[in-house]
Amino acid sequence: MGSRRQVTTLVKQEVRMAFRNKALIFTFIIFPLFMWGLQGGVQFLVSDSLDTEGEEFYIANLDEGNSTVNMGDVLAQALDLATHTEGSLIYGAEINSTLSEGFGYDELVDMAENGRTPMVIIPENFTAVYNRYNPANGSVPFVEVITRPDDSFIASQLQNQLLIILRSQPFTEVTVQRSTGVRSTVISFEGESTEDFFTISFLAFLALIIAVQAPAGYVSTAFSGEREKRTMEALLALPMPRILVLTGKVLASLVLTGVFAIANIVGMLIFAELAKGQFEIGATEILAVTAVLVLTSFVATGVGISIASFAKDSKTATGYYQAVLLIPTMFVGFSTLFGGLPPLGPIYLIPFIHSIAVLEKAMFPKTLESSSITGDIFLDIILHIIYLLVFVIASFLIAARVFDREDILN
Amino acid sequence: MSDVVIEVKKLYKSFGGHQALKGIDLELNRGEVFGLLGINGAGKTTLIRILLGLLRPTSGNVSVFGLDPTRRAVDIRKRASLLPQECQVYELLTAYENIVYYGKMQSELPDKVIESRAVDLIRLIGLEGRENELTKGFSGGMKRKVLVARAMVADPELIFLDEPTTGIDVLGARTVRTLIKKLSKEHGKTVVLTTHDLTEINELCDRVGILVDGELVALGTPADLEEKFRSAHIEDVFVALVEGAV
Ligand SMILES: Nc1ncnc2c1ncn2[C@@H]1O[C@H](COP(=O)(O)OP(=O)(O)OP(=O)(O)O)[C@@H](O)[C@H]1O
Numbered sequence: 108m109g110s111r112r113q114v115t116t117l118v119k120q121e122v123r124m125a126f127r128n129k130a131l132i133f134t135f136i137i138f139p140l141f142m143w144g145l146q147g148g149v150q151f152l153v154s155d156s157l158d159t160e161g162e163e164f165y166i167a168n169l170d171e172g173n174s175t176v177n178m179g180d181v182l183a184q185a186l187d188l189a190t191h192t193e194g195s196l197i198y199g200a201e202i203n204s205t206l207s208e209g210f211g212y213d214e215l216v217d218m219a220e221n222g223r224t225p226m227v228i229i230p231e232n233f234t235a236v237y238n239r240y241n242p243a244n245g246s247v248p249f250v251e252v253i254t255r256p257d258d259s260f261i262a263s264q265l266q267n268q269l270l271i272i273l274r275s276q277p278f279t280e281v282t283v284q285r286s287t288g289v290r291s292t293v294i295s296f297e298g299e300s301t302e303d304f305f306t307i308s309f310l311a312f313l314a315l316i317i318a319v320q321a322p323a324g325y326v327s328t329a330f331s332g333e334r335e336k337r338t339m340e341a342l343l344a345l346p347m348p349r350i351l352v353l354t355g356k357v358l359a360s361l362v363l364t365g366v367f368a369i370a371n372i373v374g375m376l377i378f379a380e381l382a383k384g385q386f387e388i389g390a391t392e393i394l395a396v397t398a399v400l401v402l403t404s405f406v407a408t409g410v411g412i413s414i415a416s417f418a419k420d421s422k423t424a425t426g427y428y429q430a431v432l433l434i435p436t437m438f439v440g441f442s443t444l445f446g447g448l449p450p451l452g453p454i455y456l457i458p459f460i461h462s463i464a465v466l467e468k469a470m471f472p473k474t475l476e477s478s479s480i481t482g483d484i485f486l487d488i489i490l491h492i493i494y495l496l497v498f499v500i501a502s503f504l505i506a507a508r509v510f511d512r513e514d515i516l517n
Numbered sequence: 518m519s520d521v522v523i524e525v526k527k528l529y530k531s532f533g534g535h536q537a538l539k540g541i542d543l544e545l546n547r548g549e550v551f552g553l554l555g556i557n558g559a560g561k562t563t564l565i566r567i568l569l570g571l572l573r574p575t576s577g578n579v580s581v582f583g584l585d586p587t588r589r590a591v592d593i594r595k596r597a598s599l600l601p602q603e604c605q606v607y608e609l610l611t612a613y614e615n616i617v618y619y620g621k622m623q624s625e626l627p628d629k630v631i632e633s634r635a636v637d638l639i640r641l642i643g644l645e646g647r648e649n650e651l652t653k654g655f656s657g658g659m660k661r662k663v664l665v666a667r668a669m670v671a672d673p674e675l676i677f678l679d680e681p682t683t684g685i686d687v688l689g690a691r692t693v694r695t696l697i698k699k700l701s702k703e704h705g706k707t708v709v710l711t712t713h714d715l716t717e718i719n720e721l722c723d724r725v726g727i728l729v730d731g732e733l734v735a736l737g738t739p740a741d742l743e744e745k746f747r748s749a750h751i752e753d754v755f756v757a758l759v760e761g762a763v
């Protein structure tokens with residue numbers, strides 16, 4: 108009927124204008140390609156310009172094993188092999204194994220804390236716990252990699268190499284959790300997933316920043332831009348209810364988000380290629396991160412629209428947008444970058460943390476004790492999505508109200 | 518069908534404490550070209566906005582085509598279009614796209630009809646040959662002409678033109694005036710226009726309403742008003758009314 112034609116015409120024109128708008132092309136296509144490419148380039152350069160040739164680290168294997176196997180030895184051998192394997196993160200590094208005897212666990216930790224050489228300490232119950240590992244009860248034995256001082260290149264390479272080893276046979280049941288607060292990496296046996304927690308957190312962090320940034324341009328052009336450029340009144344004088352005008356604009360923004368998601372996927376592929384060896388990125392990661400992107404930018408659009416409907420020009424709108432959206436995003440981004448999800452608390456009022464939560468709970472169903480809501484991962488994910496949807500709907504309702512004010516004409 | 522297109526009774530509109538319209542009574546007939554005169558802030562734009570349901574009256578009765586704009590705005594706007602004051606084109610669309618866009622948004626006419634009407638209108642406003650350029654590069658007057666054409670593309674019965682010739686050169690203004698005359702004389706359209714150009718009123722309007730500070734202080738044909746106020750020209754009537762000398 109008439110209103111269907113109006114909405115499709117509106118969407119078409121909005122998209123057409125967006126594609127003729129250099130600033131929007133930049134935010135929807137160039138910006139994501141650039142961000143991912145840049146990040147990939149940095150990874151590439153880092154791996155190229157630094158090497159671990161001649162660097163030293165300690166392995167102290169306290170594992171008592173059992174009658175048939177010593178998993179600590181298996182781990183130590185894998186590290187040893189990596190030092191001889193070209194292309195590995197610790198290729199060329201030297202292993203010092205003199206610490207295996209005569210020192211207790213606490214002494215070793217103390218030495219690592221005060222020394223300058225990174226140390227891998229494999230605890231005495233490593234094999235025992237490995238064999239006892241049971242996904243159902245989620246018992247948590249751990250390997251600690253003391254990397255203090257943690258600013259050294261070898262320390263971070265060592266951590267990452269360890270993560271790679273713990274992801275492959277026979278350690279595939281291992282999930283890795285890294286935290287910034289504690290200056291060591293705690294690697295615990297937990298979930299079914301073999302994914303690299305850090306990689307996905309990092310990708311999600313980037314995705315979050317990009318996804319929140321992207322809709323700003325369209326949203327402020329589409330709403331405050333119409334007022335500023337004096338095209339709004341004629342638009343509102345058309346024979347369609349304002350809610351349909353709003354709907355058309357939201358749909359246009361969804362189309363643009365689709366274009367944006369594609370640009371991001373291409374960007375991630377470039378990133379994956381450049382950062383090979385440091386980040387293992389497969390189709391699952393890309394899909395999951397894309398889902399976060401789309402969810403997040405949808406929420407950002409919703410919130411952005413209600414903000415932009417208040418502002419009289421797009422500059423003001425962009426300003427409000429940055430303050431209201433970007434600052435909390437950075438906050439969420441940094442607090443989830445290394446340590447997974449923070450415990451439940453006020454930070455969960457910020458909508459974007461829920462898109463990260465959806466991602467992490469879907470990918471790492473067992474790692475998130477303190478951030479669990481119901482105890483059931485599936486229910487949790489639904490709740491996170493509901494929160495996001497409520498937020499989006501509330502934003503649209505606010506926008507619709509604002510849009511209906513008489514003041515919008517001035 | 519009744520010949521009364523617009524009916525306004527005791528219309529009041531205030532913004533906060535400020536009364537912009539104070540008891541307007543007005544009736545407009547089909548095919549009329551009606552001119553609204555008044556200095557800046559007199560309430561012309563406010564009146565037009567209320568008639569199209571863009572603003573709600575504070576009190577009073579308003580009907581357009583027998584419909585209440587506060588409830589039936591969509592139905593009214595299918596048959597009435599608006600060229601808002603200070604309105605702009607979409608600079609990232611071509612002249613042709615600007616016109617066709619609104620045609621499709623406003624009417625249920627088939628695409629083909631709207632497209633051919635757009636082509637005709639572009640010829641009428643003298644923009645032939647430039648219709649496929651982005652309007653970003655157009656002069657102010659050219660843009661204004663595109664807007665006038667846009668207000669007409671859906672073949673509305675009633676057209677509100679809020680200062681249609683402001684900013685257009687002498688020739689362009691004449692083109693627009695010719696277009697308005699043609700619309701009313703040949704096609705029987707009702708036109709409501711505001712202008713600060715009194716010659717335009719004389720040339721185009723069947724009747725004039727003079728708004729002073731939210732009140733309709735005079736209503737009649739330009740000749741009536743000149744006679745009633747014993748002035749040689751509508752401008753003198755206007756100045757006298759505005760200065761409160763009458
Ligand atoms: N949305 C609004 N909020 C507050 N006051 C308003 C609003 N719109 C109009 N006004 C006031 O109402 C009065 C009439 O304004 P209006 O725009 O109708 O005048 P006008 O006759 O069209 O003037 P102009 O010739 O300058 O276009 C003015 O005093 C104006 O300040």
Ligand SMILES: [Mg+2]
Pocket residue numbers: 561562563602679
């Ligand atoms: Mg006005």
